Amino acid sequence: MNTENDSRPSPETMLKLANAEEAGNNGLGRLQLFLGYAPGVGKTYTMLEAAHQRRRDGRDVVAAYVESHGRSETDALLVGLEVLPKAAIEYQGVRLPELDIDAVLTRKPQIALVDELAHTNVPGSRHEKRWQDIEELLAAGIDVYTTVNVQHFESLNDVVAQITGVVVRETVPDRLLDLAAEIRLVDIPPEELLQRLREGKVYIPEQAALATEKFFRAGNLIALRELSLRRAASRVDTEMRAYMETQSIPGPWPVTERLLVCASGSPFSEKLIRTTRRLADELKAEWFTVYIETPSLGAQQQENRERIWRDLRLAERLGAQVTTVTGAKVAETIIDYAVRHNVTRIVVGKPTKPRWREFLRPPIVDQLIRLSGAIQVHVVSIEPTPIKPGSQITKAKQQLPWFGFLASLTLVSATTVLATLLRPLLSPTNTAMLYLLAVVLAAVRLGLKPAILTSTLGVLAFDFFFVSPHFSFSVADSEYIFTFFGLFTVGVVISTLVAKSNERLEVVREREVQTESLYALSRDLAAAADMDAIMAAVLKNISEALNAQLAVLVPEGEQMKVTAISQELFLDMKELAVADWAFRNRQPAGQGTETLSSAALLYLPLYTTASFLGVLGVKLGQAADYRSPQNRRLLDAFVTHISLAMERVHLSLQAEQAQILQARESLERALLNSISHDLRTPLVSIIGALSSLRDENLRVSDKVRRALLSGAWDEAERLNRFVGNLLDMTRLEAGELKLQTELCDVQDLVGCSLAALDQRLNGRGVTVTLAADLPLVSMDMVLVTQVMVNLLDNALKYSPTESSLEIQAQTDENWLTIEILDRGPGIPDHDLKRVFDKFYRLPVPEGKGGGTGLGLSICRGIVEAHGGTIWAENRPGGGLRIALRLPLRREQETRNADGK
Amino acid sequence: MLMGNNLPRILIVDDEPAIQRFLHTALDNDEFSLHQAENGHAALTATVASKPDVILLDLGLPDMDGVEVIRRIRQWSQVPIIVLSVRDREDDKVKALDAGADDYLTKPFGVGELLARIRVTLRRALQQAPEPVYRIDELEVDLARRRVLVRGEEISLTPTEYDVLRLLVTNAGKVLTHRQILKQIWGSAYLEQPHILRVNISNLRHKLEKDASRPLYIVTESGVGYRFKGQP
Incomplete structure (x- = not known):
C-alpha cells in the first residue's frame, strides 16, 4: 500500500493484531484448535489433558461434548471434569445425542470442551454444523477447546480428495483457523497410528469402514501429516510475519494484493474458487468473488442458479467478499468491478471449449486480457470436479415438445398440399419459398426444436415431391442443396433469435415487476407516518411482489413480538425462537440458510447502521426460491427499505418525545420557580413579623404589634391555601x-x-x-x-x-x-x-x-x-x-x- | 398538685414534637393538666394510667392507625376523643367519627377554635341528661313536648324531620356523620342512601333557617356529616 512508509505498521495490521490479542478480552471467547491429520492421533486425549491443566490453574472448565468412543484412556481423563448432559434430538424416530448449546450458554463456563469441530448436526438442531455452535459459544464469551482433522478445512478439501481419493463431506470454513487464538498440533508418526489401528485403538464409525481402508494407507497418512504440519507451520509463519510487521522489522512481504474470481456455476467454478483462496492465502491478499448476471442469460440462469448460489456460498465460507453484479457484457463488467475495487489480479479458468467456437465468440479470457490494462490475469488450468452425488442438481425434466413436433409435421404436410395445389402456378424455387414460410412460422411459434424439425421435414418433402426425380430423395440438380441449407439456417437462426428475445423479455419483465414492487413499497413507506402504516405497507407490497406470507417481529423486553402478520400465517414457539436467534445474532436464519434451516420461514434481521429494529419473516411459495439470487436480492432491498422506514419512525418518535420532555422540563422549571416564590413570599412576612415580636429590645407599639400579627396571620393563611392547592394539584x-x-x-x-x-x-x-x-x-x-x-x-x-x-x-x-x-x-x-x-x-x-x-x-x-x-x-x-x-x-x- | 388533680386532664397524642410543643403552649393556662403520648401504644397505656377527661388524637401515628386507637379505647372507655387531622383525609375523619371519636379539627387550626371544642366536649361529657328545652338564638326546641319554635312561632315538621332535628340538638356542638344519623333514624338498611338525609336536612333548613343558603343552625361538615350549632 504505502511503500514509502514501510517502516511503520499499517493501521490495519495493528487492528488485526489487536483483535487477535484481545480475543477473550473484548467479550469474545478464545478458540483453541487441536489439529490432527487423521482419526486416532489422540486429539481428544490431548484436549482433555490440556483441560485438566487449565482446571488445576483454577479455570472453570466444562466438558460440553466429548466423544470418547468407548476408549478407556479417554474415559479415564473425563473423571474429575464437569460433564454437561447432551441434548437428545429426535430424528426419524431415533434420539441422537448432540451438543446442548443452550445448556452451555446457561452454565457459562470459562472454557467449554467441544469435540469434533467438523461434525454435522442432526437435522432439527439449531445449526447445521457444529462449528456454527462453537461460533455462538465464542460470541457469548466462552473459550472453546475443540478438535479437528486437517482434511476438513474447506480450502484443503480438494487437495485431500486428490491425495486420498476420498471426498470429505464435512468441511469447516478456513476462517476458523484464522479465528483460533492457538493451534495445538497433535502428531504421531504414521507407523504408530497404523499400529494403533491394528490394535483396534482407533474408533472408526461403521458406515465409514469402507472408505477407511482406502484412507489409512501409509502414503495417504504421510501426505496428510505433511499437510497438517504445513498448515500449522504456515500459521506460525503468519504469526511471525504479524509480529515482524508490528515491530516494524523490514521483511519481504508483498504489497497488498486483491484477487478477483468469477463464479459461473460451471463445474470448474468450485475448483477455481478454491485455487483463488489458496493463491490469496499465499499472497496474504484480500479476495473477491463476483457473479455477473447478464440480462440475456435468463434460461441458463434458471438452470444454473442453485449451482451459482452454492459457488457464492463456498466463496463466502472461504473468506471472499461476495457480490452479484449485473451487466450486459461479462468481460467489461468484470473489469469495471475490478478497477473500482482496486483488484490487482483476476483469476480465470483456461478455456475448454473447442477452438472453432472461439471463432464465433472470443472467449472471456481473451476479452479480459485485452481489457485488463494494469490488472494481471491468471489463467488457471482446471479439470472439472466430478459432481458430488450430494450436490447433483436435479434438472427439471425437459418436457418433450410432442405438441411442437406434431404441429411441425402438420405444418409441413399442409405446406406440401398447398404447394401441390399451386404447382401449376409456381416454379420449384418459389415452392421452396412456401417451405421457408412454414419454417419461419414454426420458428416464431413453436420454438427451436420444432423449427429444426420443420426445416428438415420441409427439405425432405421438397426434395421428395418437387425436385426431380420426383418421389425420391436423390437430388438431380445440386443447386437445390443450397436451398436445403438456406431453409435450415433460416429456421435455426430465427428460432434462436425468437427464443432469445423471449428470454430477454422474460428477464426484463421480471426486473420490471421487481422494480415496480420496490417502487411501490418505497412510495408506501415514504407516506407511512407511524409503525402501523409501515407494517400495512410491508404486508401489502411484499406479499404481492413475492407471492409470499410475511411476519414482522420487533423486540419487546426480552422477547420477540409479532407486530404484523399475513393472514393464515401462524408462528409457533419454535419459529419465534428462530426469529429471536436471527435478531440476537444479526444474521439471517431459517429456510434457505444454514442456521435452523428446518424452520418454515426465512428470517432476515431488520437493521440500519444505527439500530437493530426487528426481524422480517418470509414464507415463499417454493422452497427452492429461498436460495435464488433474485429473490434474495429483492428481499435484501426490501429489508433495507423497511429498516430505514422503521428507523425514521423511531427517530421521529424520539424527537417528539424529546420535545415533550423539553416542554415538560421547562414547565417543571416554571413550576419550581413559581412554587419557591409562592412558598417564600408568605414566609418572609411571617418570619419578619415574628422576629420583631420576639425581639424584646424592640419596643413595638400595640398598633404596630397588631398590624404585624394580622399581616403574619394573613400570610400564613395564604401559605396554607397554597399548600392545599399544591397538594390537590398533585393528587x-x-x-x-x-x-x-x-x-x-x-x-x-x-x-x-x-x-x-x-x-x-x-x-x-x-x-x-x-x-x-x-x-x-x-x-x-x-x-x-x-x-x-x-x-x-x-x-x-x-x-x-x-x-x-x-x-x-x-x-x-x-x-x-x-x-x-x-x-x-x-x-x-x-x-x-x-x-x-x-x-x-x-x-x-x-x-x-x-x-x-x-x-x-x-x-x-x-x-x-x-x-x-x-x-x-x-x-x-x-x-x-x-x-x-x-x-x-x-x-x-x-x-x-x-x-x- | 392537689389543685392539679381537680383540673380536667388532657392527653395529647401526636408524634410531631413541634405540634406537641405548640399544643402544650396553647393549653398551658391553668385550666387543664396536660399529659402526652408519642404513639398509639403509649396512648393506650396513658389512657389507662392517667384517666384523661379529653384525648386529642392525631390520626397519623407511627406505630398504629389512629382509628384503631379509637376502637381499642372505645372497648372499655367513653372518654371524649377529639381527632386532629389534615385536610385531604376526609375518609379518615369519617372513619374516626364512626369508630367513636367525638369531634375533629382540621390542621392547621387556631387556638381559640381548639379551646372551644375542648370546652364543648367536656361540658357535654359532664351533662348527664339532655335539657328538656334547647334554646339557641331564635330557635327553641322543646324535647318533652316535641315542639319547635322559630321566633316564637311553632312550625310543623314531619316525624322524620323532627327525629333528625332531635338527634342533632341532643348532640349539639358535636359532628354526626351521615352514617351515624342514618343508622339512628332510619336503621342500618339505609346506610348507603344518604340522599334521604340530605332531603330532610334541606327541608329542615327551609323551615328553620332565615337563609337556607347560609345556614346558621345546621352546619354541613363537608364530606363528613352535620353539626348542630352548640350553645356558646
Whole structure:
C-alpha cells in the first residue's frame, strides 16, 4: 500500500493484531484448535489433558461434548471434569445425542470442551454444523477447546480428495483457523497410528469402514501429516510475519494484493474458487468473488442458479467478499468491478471449449486480457470436479415438445398440399419459398426444436415431391442443396433469435415487476407516518411482489413480538425462537440458510447502521426460491427499505418525545420557580413579623404589634391555601383523585362554600339565585365545594370591594349549570381559555394577596373528572362570568323525602 | 398538685414534637393538666394510667392507625376523643367519627377554635341528661313536648324531620356523620342512601333557617356529616 512508509505498521495490521490479542478480552471467547491429520492421533486425549491443566490453574472448565468412543484412556481423563448432559434430538424416530448449546450458554463456563469441530448436526438442531455452535459459544464469551482433522478445512478439501481419493463431506470454513487464538498440533508418526489401528485403538464409525481402508494407507497418512504440519507451520509463519510487521522489522512481504474470481456455476467454478483462496492465502491478499448476471442469460440462469448460489456460498465460507453484479457484457463488467475495487489480479479458468467456437465468440479470457490494462490475469488450468452425488442438481425434466413436433409435421404436410395445389402456378424455387414460410412460422411459434424439425421435414418433402426425380430423395440438380441449407439456417437462426428475445423479455419483465414492487413499497413507506402504516405497507407490497406470507417481529423486553402478520400465517414457539436467534445474532436464519434451516420461514434481521429494529419473516411459495439470487436480492432491498422506514419512525418518535420532555422540563422549571416564590413570599412576612415580636429590645407599639400579627396571620393563611392547592394539584395529576360521588343538595353546596369563605367575605354581598326545582345532583361534594371556594375567592379578589357577587344555579335536560358572576375587570378575550392553565395568573389589584395560578386549573381538573365542563366569559356591562356544568344522572334522582 | 388533680386532664397524642410543643403552649393556662403520648401504644397505656377527661388524637401515628386507637379505647372507655387531622383525609375523619371519636379539627387550626371544642366536649361529657328545652338564638326546641319554635312561632315538621332535628340538638356542638344519623333514624338498611338525609336536612333548613343558603343552625361538615350549632 504505502511503500514509502514501510517502516511503520499499517493501521490495519495493528487492528488485526489487536483483535487477535484481545480475543477473550473484548467479550469474545478464545478458540483453541487441536489439529490432527487423521482419526486416532489422540486429539481428544490431548484436549482433555490440556483441560485438566487449565482446571488445576483454577479455570472453570466444562466438558460440553466429548466423544470418547468407548476408549478407556479417554474415559479415564473425563473423571474429575464437569460433564454437561447432551441434548437428545429426535430424528426419524431415533434420539441422537448432540451438543446442548443452550445448556452451555446457561452454565457459562470459562472454557467449554467441544469435540469434533467438523461434525454435522442432526437435522432439527439449531445449526447445521457444529462449528456454527462453537461460533455462538465464542460470541457469548466462552473459550472453546475443540478438535479437528486437517482434511476438513474447506480450502484443503480438494487437495485431500486428490491425495486420498476420498471426498470429505464435512468441511469447516478456513476462517476458523484464522479465528483460533492457538493451534495445538497433535502428531504421531504414521507407523504408530497404523499400529494403533491394528490394535483396534482407533474408533472408526461403521458406515465409514469402507472408505477407511482406502484412507489409512501409509502414503495417504504421510501426505496428510505433511499437510497438517504445513498448515500449522504456515500459521506460525503468519504469526511471525504479524509480529515482524508490528515491530516494524523490514521483511519481504508483498504489497497488498486483491484477487478477483468469477463464479459461473460451471463445474470448474468450485475448483477455481478454491485455487483463488489458496493463491490469496499465499499472497496474504484480500479476495473477491463476483457473479455477473447478464440480462440475456435468463434460461441458463434458471438452470444454473442453485449451482451459482452454492459457488457464492463456498466463496463466502472461504473468506471472499461476495457480490452479484449485473451487466450486459461479462468481460467489461468484470473489469469495471475490478478497477473500482482496486483488484490487482483476476483469476480465470483456461478455456475448454473447442477452438472453432472461439471463432464465433472470443472467449472471456481473451476479452479480459485485452481489457485488463494494469490488472494481471491468471489463467488457471482446471479439470472439472466430478459432481458430488450430494450436490447433483436435479434438472427439471425437459418436457418433450410432442405438441411442437406434431404441429411441425402438420405444418409441413399442409405446406406440401398447398404447394401441390399451386404447382401449376409456381416454379420449384418459389415452392421452396412456401417451405421457408412454414419454417419461419414454426420458428416464431413453436420454438427451436420444432423449427429444426420443420426445416428438415420441409427439405425432405421438397426434395421428395418437387425436385426431380420426383418421389425420391436423390437430388438431380445440386443447386437445390443450397436451398436445403438456406431453409435450415433460416429456421435455426430465427428460432434462436425468437427464443432469445423471449428470454430477454422474460428477464426484463421480471426486473420490471421487481422494480415496480420496490417502487411501490418505497412510495408506501415514504407516506407511512407511524409503525402501523409501515407494517400495512410491508404486508401489502411484499406479499404481492413475492407471492409470499410475511411476519414482522420487533423486540419487546426480552422477547420477540409479532407486530404484523399475513393472514393464515401462524408462528409457533419454535419459529419465534428462530426469529429471536436471527435478531440476537444479526444474521439471517431459517429456510434457505444454514442456521435452523428446518424452520418454515426465512428470517432476515431488520437493521440500519444505527439500530437493530426487528426481524422480517418470509414464507415463499417454493422452497427452492429461498436460495435464488433474485429473490434474495429483492428481499435484501426490501429489508433495507423497511429498516430505514422503521428507523425514521423511531427517530421521529424520539424527537417528539424529546420535545415533550423539553416542554415538560421547562414547565417543571416554571413550576419550581413559581412554587419557591409562592412558598417564600408568605414566609418572609411571617418570619419578619415574628422576629420583631420576639425581639424584646424592640419596643413595638400595640398598633404596630397588631398590624404585624394580622399581616403574619394573613400570610400564613395564604401559605396554607397554597399548600392545599399544591397538594390537590398533585393528587389530580397523579390520577389519585377518586371521586366519592353522592347525591348532593346544591343549596347545601353553596352554603358550605360561603361558610368556608365566611372570613374573607367580610360582609360582601352575595346574591344566590337557585332555581326552585333543583334536584339532588351526583357529585363529590368536598371537591365541588372546593371548586366553588376557588371561584368565589377569585371573584372576591378581582372585583371591587363594594360590588356584590352572584351565584346562580339551574338545570336543563342533562346538566346542572352553576354560574359565578362578578363585576371585576374581566379577562382579555384571548386569555379566556388560558386562565384554566397551570400557573396562568392575572395581575391582582393592589392590597389583595396574589393567586397561586393553580386555583382555576384545579377547578377544571375536578369538573372534568366529574364529566363536566367549565368556561369563562366576559359579561356584558363588565365583569366575568364563570360557568360550570355537571352532568345529571337521571336514574339516581330520587326525591323521596320520607324513606321511613 | 392537689389543685392539679381537680383540673380536667388532657392527653395529647401526636408524634410531631413541634405540634406537641405548640399544643402544650396553647393549653398551658391553668385550666387543664396536660399529659402526652408519642404513639398509639403509649396512648393506650396513658389512657389507662392517667384517666384523661379529653384525648386529642392525631390520626397519623407511627406505630398504629389512629382509628384503631379509637376502637381499642372505645372497648372499655367513653372518654371524649377529639381527632386532629389534615385536610385531604376526609375518609379518615369519617372513619374516626364512626369508630367513636367525638369531634375533629382540621390542621392547621387556631387556638381559640381548639379551646372551644375542648370546652364543648367536656361540658357535654359532664351533662348527664339532655335539657328538656334547647334554646339557641331564635330557635327553641322543646324535647318533652316535641315542639319547635322559630321566633316564637311553632312550625310543623314531619316525624322524620323532627327525629333528625332531635338527634342533632341532643348532640349539639358535636359532628354526626351521615352514617351515624342514618343508622339512628332510619336503621342500618339505609346506610348507603344518604340522599334521604340530605332531603330532610334541606327541608329542615327551609323551615328553620332565615337563609337556607347560609345556614346558621345546621352546619354541613363537608364530606363528613352535620353539626348542630352548640350553645356558646
